[in-house]
Amino acid sequence: KHKSTLVDAIGRSLTGEQPKWLRYGVARMAYVTGESKTCVVVEDAVSAAVVETMGGTGFALLGTTLLREHIDMLRTYDEVIVALDPDACKKTIEITRELKSNGINALAFYLCDDLKYRDEKDVELLLPLLKD
Numbered sequence: 001k002h003k004s005t006l007v008d009a010i011g012r013s014l015t016g017e018q019p020k021w022l023r024y025g026v027a028r029m030a031y032v033t034g035e036s037k038t039c040v041v042v043e044d045a046v047s048a049a050v051v052e053t054m055g056g057t058g059f060a061l062l063g064t065t066l067l068r069e070h071i072d073m074l075r076t077y078d079e080v081i082v083a084l085d086p087d088a089c090k091k092t093i094e095i096t097r098e099l100k101s102n103g104i105n106a107l108a109f110y111l112c113d114d115l116k117y118r119d120e121k122d123v124e125l126l127l128p129l130l131k132d
Contacts, residue, residue, distance in 0.1 A: 012045075033045075033057070034048075034056055037057075037078040038077065038078060038131060040080075040081045040082075040126070047085075054130055055127075056081075056130035064084060083109040084111075085115075092108045092109075
């Protein structure tokens with residue numbers, strides 16, 4: 001939803017079929033959950049939900065591509081933490097640099113495991129950054 005209007009939907013295969021995630025619309029928006037002014041950019045909706053349970057705002061790119069629309073949305077946050085899955089370290093750095101070059105207060109956060117699995121070390125290091 002965006003401003004109380006349904007703009008898109010996503011689904012995940014529970015049987016291992018490909019694609020693992022499917023987007024049902026063409027909206028160029030991220031999946032956002034939470035009310036914090038500290039936003040954590042992640043790849044998927046489950047990881048975004050985990051961020052919300054930790055007190056931050058989860059911002060799922062639904063992949064690893066940062067769109068112009070995402071940058072515009074991220075401007076509304078006081079701080080943006082880019083925490084993509086460990087296999088996307090290079091993209092974490094690229095996205096952080098792009099956000100900074102657009103005047104956004106951003107930092108890269110390197111995860112030990114996908115955030116959706118709540119790795120103890122990841123949670124311990126990320127929690128202090130989720131301040132309001």
